[in-house]
Amino acid sequence: MEYKNIYIEEERNLGTITIDRPKKLNALNKATIEELHVAFKELDADKNIKAIIITGNGEKAFVAGADISEFAHFSEKEGGVLAAKGQELLFDFIAHLSTPVIAAVNGFALGGGLELAMACHFRVASSNAKMGLPEVSLGVIPGYGGTQRLPQLVGKGRAMEMIMTAGMISAEQALDYGLVNYVVEPEDLMPLCTKLASKISNNSPVAIAHAINAINAGYSFNTNGYAAEIEAFGACFGTNDFKEGTTAFLEKRKANFPGS
Structure with a gap:
């Protein structure tokens, strides 16, 4: 455009x-x-x-x-x-x-x-x-x-x-x-x-996207923000960013998030 x-x-x-x-x-x-x-x-x-x-x-x-x-x-x-x-x-x-x-x-x-x-x-x-x-x-x-x-x-x-x-x-x-x-x-x-x-x-773009959704849910009248947080929290565990972030922490190095 x-x-x-x-x-x-x-x-x-x-x-x-x-x-x-x-x-x-x-x-x-x-x-x-x-x-x-x-x-x-x-x-x-x-x-x-x-x-x-x-x-x-x-x-x-x-x-x-x-x-x-x-x-x-x-x-x-x-x-x-x-x-x-x-x-x-x-x-x-x-x-x-x-x-x-x-x-x-x-x-x-x-x-x-x-x-x-x-x-x-x-x-x-x-x-x-x-x-x-x-x-x-x-x-x-x-x-x-x-x-x-x-x-x-x-x-x-x-x-x-x-x-x-x-x-x-x-x-x-x-x-x-x-x-x-x-x-x-x-x-x-x-x-x-x-x-x-x-x-x-420097942080996980996937986790940030989930955080935005969870925070917004707390201001929605038709959504339970706590439930949205729990769902988003669990979803993070299935991402490559979570694997990289936790591995980097345990290996005491800076994370290189793939964004997936």
Whole structure:
């Protein structure tokens, strides 16, 4: 696929996706969501890629929101389809991806941008980041998982306040809330994300994929998270990664995981 709104860089075991719409503050439109879906799918299928970083071009914005001009005229039915399709193609897709995804939040992460960051497995923010879900100021609510993932990350009360006031919080507040794992200066954002991705890549990709599924199960209303963990734990014993990991430990050497 020829990408017009994003670009991908691959180095060693790391894939980096950059949303490249700086004139629109990297706002998400339909085409960008579709391109991101394809990019994540391709990187996830590449066995050499052990971790993925997603960021926005420039220091002004990670993603400043959805492209409002695309849906301002939509009917009720069209609005519902927009949310359902977006969640299927991108937000839920990322959340359940077997390859770990780190959001490098540089600048504004608003509306769909914050929802995109929250769909990732964890987040690192630059000190100039601003985050919020301002949808109610437009007469709508978050539709890409924001009303569900924000309470899971920051708690119900803080999520209610953020959504109902439509306000923004600083990077330091986001760190205090547990919305991001780290806050660093802008020039240190990608180096830290790369360092974290490198640490991830040293571990078993099969075990990590099972861990992602088990953790997600704990936040699902129709799945028993403990049962999912037990099943995933047992499944690990049948993998070559388990054999290599335990053998390397007993032989006091570094594991070389085959990823199977």
